[in-house]
Amino acid sequence: MHTVAVLALDGVLAFDLGTPLEVFGRTTVGGAPAYELVVAGPRRTVAAGPVSLSVPHGLDRLVVADTVVVPGRADPGVPPDPRAVRALQEAARRGARIASICVGALDLAAAGLLDGLRATTHWRAAAALATRFPAVDVDAGSLFVDNGQVLTSAGAAAGLDLCLHMIARDHGGAVAAEAARTAVVPLTREAGQAQYIRDDGLGSGGLTATLQWIEEHAAQPVTVADIARVSAVSARTLNRRFADEVGTTPSAWLTRSRVRLAQRLLETTDWSVERVAAASGLGSATNLRARFAAVVGTSPTRYRTALGTAPH
Template sequence: MHTVSLLALHGVVPADLATPCEVFERVQVPGQRQAYRVRVCGEADDVKAGPFDIRVRWGLSHLADADTIIVPGLANPTAPIAPAAIATLQQAAGRGTRIASICTGAFVLAAAGLLDGLRATTHWLAAAELARLYPKVRVDPNVLYVDNGRILTSAGAAAALDLCLHMVRRDCGAAVAADAARMSVMPLERDGGQAQFIVHEPPGAHGNLRPLLHWLEQHLHQRLTIESMARRCHVSARTLSRRFVEQTGTTPLQWLLSARVRRAQQLLETTQRPVEQIAGDAGFGSASALRVQFARVVGISPQTYRQRFGGRALPPESSFERPGPGLGPPVSQGAPRRREAT
């Protein structure tokens, strides 16, 4: 059974703490009574939570065997964090535990150094302060949640539900997640909302690269290089690279790899095309190239991804495991820095 442990610090927002408890406690997988074991672990026996105190059953030491740790938001996100809590999160990250934050819980992850170099989000009211205090974090205030593999962050309030359902979907497949969404009276992915953008699209641009990115999305199956992209924009390759970093937060080839992996994910979820055909449609050239890059970015093979997210639940005999080593760095860190995309 997959253990989800919530870290309750003094000043925790009660709703942020309760939401994951409600979602994960109710998840059912065929053949299993309960998919998740949920624990609330506090920095003290009694945790102050605004108008009341919460008595918790487990302490920080019980985070050691968690498969997933969730850090709810804090009423005062800039308040000092207990060193023991920071050390516990750092040790968990070193073990490869999946760690997620809700709302201003991102400040705790940032204080532990877990968001350095990563794209992350938090409540839009707190986004500017998060960016100011932790300049190594690429703060995006316009999304519901961000999945970097082992490290996830979400915005406030209802976005906690989006994040939790996303993790259920990642663990158990779309069918089980859909049942969990119905229990929460929530759509699995909000229509027209930002969650779909995060899950299915590479970073967007906020400036004059929009036409190029749209064109690239339509031509991912073609052989694309920095030079060919630059010629289309009538600029030098150096200028294009600078604009990409300024407007998307990543390089052209890293963006292209992300887009191709996302395209492969879409096709695996929504079609029954063979992997060889999907590799060509997404621009990887060969099935082996797709498998290598897909496992590097997503952490699992294309076939396993299709089994999990193609509308089918995991087989009853399946058990939950910690994410594999490939679920570490985001595309912006793990992509190869070659001059020519494959």
């Protein structure tokens, strides 16, 4: 069975620690548990905010795990325990998949596991990650980044997205969708964390206001020219700032907004695919299917079926 080891260091964020335990722990394939979960660390008791937690396993279990998850710590400015750093490096040498949640990315960087890779973390810690570890290509806009063996996620809730993504990698979209259903969370959130960033510098309204406007008008026949006009900048400037601050284009963001709207309609209505396509701004069922597959990785019908919301 695939073993997932969650690293518990002193000062661990309880939500970050609990996320992989809940998501992986409730995932089944054919009625049987899909993962073995262990919590491991260099100390047998750690502080986790107002509580203390017992850590049942030592770092030897982490080194031999198939997947290692590194939660954030309350003070990521404090260097991680050197014993944990060595264990992470050894797990990486063995070929383990290693993922971080929130500011746990700084501990991966301290172990040298993010050098030369694109990585994300909570947007408030992105500058610290970039400053302290210049060899890391920091992407502050993504909910998670998958480099194959090494993965990172943004703020705490993005850890859910990352865990579901890893389940989809391991067992396919249907199993991941059922895990999402059990956790009562969306299977995928493509928006990125740029929507949460304050003072991101696109005119007086900020990019946040522009992204919100796109979300609110996604169902309408919006063009990039319309977005530029609302943002009070030229289309060229808009494209440049989207590339710099979100890592994509206004057109791609608009498409993803429409797909997200289609997801909500598939989850909450029994409308036909044709009606969902029209109501989400994607026009035709053919276009909806193509865009949905590109963004979500499955078809609208399979997505709806996996969530148990198929029309009766």
